[in-house]
């Protein structure tokens with residue numbers, strides 16, 4: 050039985066990878082030096098995994114930006130708006146696709162299944178035929194072999210998932226797009242087998258979602274073809290994030306091995322193994338360690354389960370591994386010096402997870418006694434028994450929820466009248482989503498403050514000065530509902546994790562979110578409770594500087610939960626409700642201090658949707674209740690906003706309506722009209738702001754573009770319900786372009802307002 054892994058974090062223990070990329074992009078590092086550093090990082094990651102004793106070390110999972118983009122460019126799939134004459138895609142073109150240029154907009158980026166990682170969406174067109182322009186997997190396999198003597202396990206994104214995740218243009222069908230790629234994949238696999246790759250991991254994560262009959266047919270045809278094109282290649286078909294959609298069909302595919310997530314959807318997979326057995330000619334790769342969360346695994350429990358699995362598959366055919374790539378967890382908990390021992394001992398980041406896998410394999414192979422596994426159980430037991438996890442007052446409050454009416458009391462139209470009388474906003478009110486540019490200076494001041502080089506009073510003075518400046522800018526621009534700018538926040542989730550009870554934040558626990566951008570998800574380790582006001586000081590300060598309403602700003606319970614590392618010992622519903630009750634206290638504190646408009650951001654509500662539709666309703670019910678609980682005790686004249694920065698929400702529009710927020714802002718500018726059409730079919734009566742310009746690009750939009758977006762929206766929405774705002778927060782933008790874009794936005798809104806007022810006169 051062998052130990053294996055599906056992929057290693059790219060970011061580096063000290064974010065070396067991010068720093069290398071950003072230095073290269075800024076022109077501070079030559080291409081040669083950049084590539085040399087990438088190679089040395091890549092090799093160091095492999096060496097680490099080798100030293101930790103892993104049998105099958107993944108190669109080719111390393112990326113300079115994103116593995117979906119890597120797959121696309123290896124096949125010469127470059128969007129037509131970028132200059133490309135064939136052959137290996139140069140780094141400059143690769144990054145241009147990911148980040149855009151002055152002349153060409155970047156490829157779209159979207160979430161990777163239900164994680165907080167985002168991939169670059171490939172664009173498949175009929176006019177540019179894919180070709181194998183760089184067998185990067187072979188190149189990286191050979192590099193690992195020659196430089197480190199590692200006979201690695203190449204990792205590829207499989208053709209069916211690749212096409213499913215891409216945008217398909219032209220009149221080629223899904224099946225035709227896959228068929229075009231099959232010979233190219235065949236060549237990659239044959240060359241890898243020829244070079245001696247012992248096993249090749251082909252990821253087909255889409256098989257763990259809902260798979261249609263037509264898609265299954267494509268999967269079967271694809272793997273039959275690949276078996277003929279590369280007969281010597283031993284493929285391990287890997288799934289993750291859920292149990293496979295159709296176990297019996299999956300296990301008949303003509304491959305050497307099959308990989309299952311044995312954490313998410315474990316019960317279904319276990320049941321299938323028990324009832325339907327497993328083919329006697331295939332390898333079984335079981336993801337027994339959670340690749341997405343950071344808790345140590347109770348290895349004694351897994352060992353007991355494996356005894357049952359070994360009745361179905363003999364030891365030689367079993368591979369033990371994490372449930373998914375370790376891309377989603379930080380590198381090592383060893384660097385964390387500020388976490389108390391009781392908690393630290395219960396945590397496993399990527400390196401510790403590999404150690405868990407290797408230890409488990411040793412025990413199952415009989416090379417070590419089972420007692421080796423007991424430490425994990427004891428560490429988890431100590432944490433479970435801790436005071437933090439047994440907070441009676443939080444548990445009692447949550448227990449009372451079931452007897453509470455989560456609604457706001459008065460209905461939305463009545464609330465709207467009271468709010469209109471109080472706020473006296475014009476038609477098509479203008480606002481922003483919350484954050485203004487997080488400049489280098491702000492980050493530097495925060496670092497100085499954290500290191501004790503700047504005292505708290507100095508830091509507060511600096512933040513207040515930024516608020517002053519931006520209140521003045523917003524007034525000058527003529528915005529109607531202002532914000533304080535979120536300058537004091539590192540990140541919209543980490544910030545709350547630092548302030549709420551029951552959360553632990555880390556020093557080096559970075560995880561890649563997209564490209565070089567990373568986040569440091571806080572760890573929910575205990576019962577969550579409100580300690581003291583978190584946003585009141587800055588919001589009230591901002592309000593004291595203007596007569597216009599300042600919108601209070603907090604992150605909602607579902608987003609805080611989805612973008613943190615959650616507890617594994619209580620249900621998702623219970624944990625989300627704990628956060629909701631803590632945030633409710635913040636909402637009430639803001640209201641008590643005179644803040645009449647409060648936004649509760651829920652961008653991760655859509656992202657967290659389960660991969661299988663059958664599980665959607667209970668997730669949505671639970672999420673809607675948590676949001677309602679957060680805001681249901683405010684007065685009817687207090688206006689509650691929410692925000693979601695994606696447009697792909699047609700499927701969940703009823704749940705969004707059910708949040709009963711007075712105003713919602715949603716991304717629209719990149720949705721190519723799809724969002725608008727959903728309002729043709731669904732009558733939405735509350736306030737709504739469909740983002741009128743894309744904040745992901747530094748480009749300043751033209752007034753006509755914004756006017757067009759407003760006009761399109763007003764074809765389906767009533768002018769009295771429509772708000773004008775950007776797609777999302779402006780923290781990643783620079784100040785000059787932000788001010789310029791907002792100026793255009795406010796002017797466009799004023800003109801549209803005038804036109805409407807003239808019409809009604």
Ligand SMILES: CN1c2c(nc(N)[nH]c2=O)NC[C@@H]1CNc1ccc(C(=O)N[C@@H](CCC(=O)N[C@@H](CCC(=O)N[C@@H](CCC(=O)O)C(=O)O)C(=O)O)C(=O)O)cc1
Nearest residue numbers: 165489492493495496539540541542562565566567568612
């Ligand atoms: C809306 N999005 C978010 C997601 N998830 C979240 N948890 N938060 C989100 O906002 N998921 C979906 C999207 C993803 N979008 C983004 C957008 C931007 C970032 C980002 O910019 N990340 C920053 C890190 C931000 C941060 O926490 N910074 C800290 C520490 C800064 C730092 O590196 N300091 C330096 C020194 C400072 C200097 O000299 O520059 C150091 O320590 O060496 C802070 O502000 O204090 C990034 O840089 O990657 C992420 C996701």
Ligand SMILES: N[C@@H](CCS)C(=O)O
Nearest residue numbers: 482483484650652778
């Ligand atoms: N209020 C947050 C929402 C981001 S989704 C911001 O403006 O950055």
Ligand SMILES: [Zn+2]
Nearest residue numbers: 652694777778
């Ligand atoms: Zn957003």
